[in-house]
Amino acid sequence: MVKKWQYTFLLAFIFPVLLQGRTTVNVKQTNLDPGVEIPVHELHGYPWISASEFLLNLSEDPLSDTTSRAAHGRLGGHMVTIHGGSAFIHLDVSTYHLPAPVERYGHELLVPLYEWIRFLHTRIYPDLTFSPERRTLILEPESYSIRDIVIQNFKNGSTLRIETTRLFQEQDINIWEGRNGWLYCTIYGATGDTIQLNRTYDSGILRGIIPIQSGETFQLSIRLRNAISGYDFYIDPETRSIHINLRKPSSLTASERTLEASEKWLIDTIVLDAGHGGRDPGALGADGTREKDITLDITLRLGRMLERELGTHVVYTRKTDVFIPLHQRPKIANNANGKLFISIHCNSHDNRRVSGSETFLLAPRLTEEAIKIAETENQVIRLEENQEIYEKITNEQYILAAMAQSAFVKESEDLAALVEKNYIRNLKTTSRGVKQAGFYVLLGASMPSILTEVSFISNKTDLQKLKRASYRQKVAESLFQAIKDFKEKHEKDIPNH
Ligand SMILES: [Zn+2]
Known part of the structure; x- marks a missing residue:
């Protein structure tokens, strides 16, 4: 703010040169306001603004009134009165002292332009901006979005x-x-x-x-x-x-293509997707424990391990308690050029005795069974604003997207199997195995992708475990080990690596 004013006053000496007889300043209430032109006259070699016209045009209520002797109006909620020949501006019940008296000029009352701006700035509009080059005064500029x-x-x-x-x-x-x-x-x-x-x-x-x-x-x-x-x-x-x-349209040379192909195989960026978030709590435990909190905690633990111990770049679809629509999640993964996409969830079942883990990959066909399995995790769509996005996904589109994924079916299956293997080893829980389902969150991600249901939040024993930090750490460690095994196995096949 200080710098802006130094600049303004420096230009005060240039402005009269720009002035050719009578000119105007465009005064805007806000940035988007078209503004009104207020006359500026050259007097004694300086620009003087018509303060009476200013009050007449910009007063907030119709009380504004000008005569050749006095003018008043309401600016920024304050009553402002000026008198011809007087150096005092009346502001509500106080006064402001101008360095020069108000000049009478025909029917107008003039105040030195920069003194008027200084008065408005110090007393009424603390955020006002003035551009001498553009002759624009904005009284209450909104900050740009x-x-x-x-x-x-x-x-x-x-x-x-x-x-x-x-x-x-x-x-x-x-x-x-x-x-x-x-x-x-x-x-x-x-x-x-x-x-x-x-x-x-x-x-x-x-x-x-x-x-x-x-x-x-x-x-x-x-x-x-x-x-x-x-x-x-x-x-x-x-x-x-x-x-x-x-x-860019791809027009790569053969060697660039080979290089790109090998880079494509380096598991250097891993996208972690903490299920649910924000207004979508996910499944709830009997005591009110929310799936979204558990999944975020495990995700952050896993991410830290991957960054520290594997040195991979980790991209999160969310790192805080925010709502992210399902269809955005694979987009984030694709934009980050992710090499693996891992969506972390907790399971829920009407039968509270059901417990254990299961890990999914996207089903290549949208069968009724695949839809049924994914129903709970897809439910969040009801909370989203653009539901029509999903309605537009027809069977054919699903198949097309799934086919893009099918290039990675083998990898997704391998990764899912490694995840379940490590769960069995570290968590000593029942593994319900690797399955295929029509999860929207996996739709459209062009990389090996899995959705893992860590444990059942609906089961009393599983819930007690999920609430323990040591258990969530073990889950993260299992996922870490699975990713590490997968990465080592797949990078081994890259030429010249
Ligand atoms: Zn979930």
Whole structure:
């Protein structure tokens, strides 16, 4: 704030030069307000604002009144009165001393522009901003919801990260490809400083970005360098940023392809998905223990171990108690270029005697049985806002997505088997085995993916165990060992590794 004012007063000496006789300053209540033009006159070599016009146009109630002798109006809830020839501004019951008396100028009452701004700033509008170059005064600027745009380039494309101050929803965002190499993105309800954001974004696939504020919508017109093979976006609820991924068409050389193939096989990024969260508590124990708390605790324990002991990069779909829609979870995994996706849950059964662990992979066909098994974990969809996303998943689409997964069926099965093996060894519980089911959370993840049901929260003995930190640690250790075994086995086959 201090710097801004130094800058402003420095420009105070330049402003008269810009002034040619009578001009105006555009005064806006907020950023989005079109504003009103208030006259500014040059007098004694300085710009003077028509304070009477200011009060007449910006007063908050119709009490404002001006004569050639006095003017008053309500600004920011304060009663402001000025008198021609007097250096005192009356503010409610107090006074503010101007360095020069108010000048009468025809029917207007003038105050030195910068003294008027100083008065408004110190007494009424602490956040006001004034741009001398643009001759714009904003009395109550709202903070922009778009903070910054950052470009990251990858071998297979570029990511545009839009940093925001509030969490936007998917339905606020619209992206479409235009003609002649343009891509457009609109964010409804967002505001951004289009001057500050209008920088050079010439990097990777991008040639440039033009930010536009159009009413309540913030738009980015993205100029592409070359054709893209596709794009998608997701919202990271933790950082509140919007990620737009632009994919390059693949035109790799044979050696690049080999390199890429071997990199593809390195288990260097593991995506951990703590089941449920936020308004979705998951299954509940008889004493109110919530599945979402247990799954998060195990996930964080496992993640720490993987980072510390295996040195792998760990990506979490959530690290706190937040709600993440099911369909977002595999997206997060794909965007992170994950090599394994592990969704952690606790089981529940109407028959409270049922106990033990079971681990699933996505069924290649959406059979009735597969749907039935996944019913409980899919239930969360009822809590989600865009339920239609799932209704749109027809049998064919499911099969297509499952086929993409089927490239990893063997790996998913291996991993699931290793998980159950380690549970038996460390937890000494009943293993209900490896199964296939139609879990939405596994749908669309292009990597080996499993969903593990650690124990039954509906069973008294299992619940008592789940509530013990030492048991949750053992669960995390079992999963860690399974991942470690899987990683070692699969990386052994990579050439030149
Ligand atoms: Zn669950």
